[in-house]
Amino acid sequence: MTERKLAILQIAQGLFMEKGYTATSVRDIAKSAGVEPASLYSHINGKEELLDRTCFEMAEKFLTGIEEVNDIYFDAAQKLKMAVDTHVNILTNHIDAAVVFQRDWRHLNEVRRSEFIELRNAYEDGFRVIVQNGIDEGLFSEVDVKFAALTILSSLNWIVEWYDPKGKLTASEIAANLFNFTFTGLKK
Amino acid sequence: MTERKLAILQIAQGLFMEKGYTATSVRDIAKSAGVEPASLYSHINGKEELLDRTCFEMAEKFLTGIEEVNDIYFDAAQKLKMAVDTHVNILTNHIDAAVVFQRDWRHLNEVRRSEFIELRNAYEDGFRVIVQNGIDEGLFSEVDVKFAALTILSSLNWIVEWYDPKGKLTASEIAANLFNFTFTGLKK
């Protein structure tokens, strides 16, 4: 990917985040990039390529992250801590792309949407493995594994709705809070 | 609101949920309703009215719910249980509208979007009050109140991403699981 193409992709991600993929026009992207709409097409195949790249590049980052965590033989509590940390880091380091990844993957074409959902399931599976490990090791209480993994991911994913890079909480503070919340709960 | 208008609203909510507000055309709605596009305009002012009603009717349901909970003088753990239960019930009873409410409020016009955000903040405040109560009563550990409220709401809201009315978990089972998770955490 050329520098120019990367720049266009990042401009598009910013607009997609702000207005949503569907509500962002090729003309919007061209205007932000400072060129005529037709000029974009010497860099990209079409608007959908920008969405596609965003969704799949993020999916790969997440998958690589969880695989690294599950390859290391720590106990489940440590693994969970690492997984939460990795997830929060990816989200906060690519907040524009993360919002698009979460919200607009539905607008991928049918084939790519299926592929995307598979990657997503694989990622969720990584969290299920951690929860199951925790139960087997006697560290976690005997919860519904699927439900627990989904709930953990809920708390992690909602970050994109309120995260502010200039806010008072750093990424690692957010991650630490989330791990505590997930592991210990509110109860005193 | 006439019966016919209500029917149109519900048809629109189903389509908005499936494809998103922006990607749903007035023609899509008309087709699902079995009329010509122009005929819709004797019932509605425009496409945005359908979004507006969906967002604000849901917002009011949530607000009424949390106010009822906070008006009753139980302890914070009981209040939290009730608030989670109410939230899950509203979501699962109006799953189409809930998805739209969560995802597409950004497409309200500027004035209404501000009003919507205020209602949302008021709702979040209701959860903050519960968490603060819990700390004051010595039931909850001394967490960051804003962060905790947000994290609870994250787990609750993500339901719309996976809830299936025909799935094996009923709404009250989901609510019970979520309360346990939030209150007790994973730790054994």
Add this chain to the structure above:
DNA sequence: CCTACCGATCGGTAGG
């Protein structure tokens, strides 16, 4: 990277 332009579709209106 531009000018010029395409057919398709958009939300919505006039008039009945």
Add this chain to the structure above:
DNA sequence: CCTACCGATCGGTAGG
């Protein structure tokens, strides 16, 4: 609730 139609905008192409 319909037919007929509006101007605006859509994603994208031809040709240079």
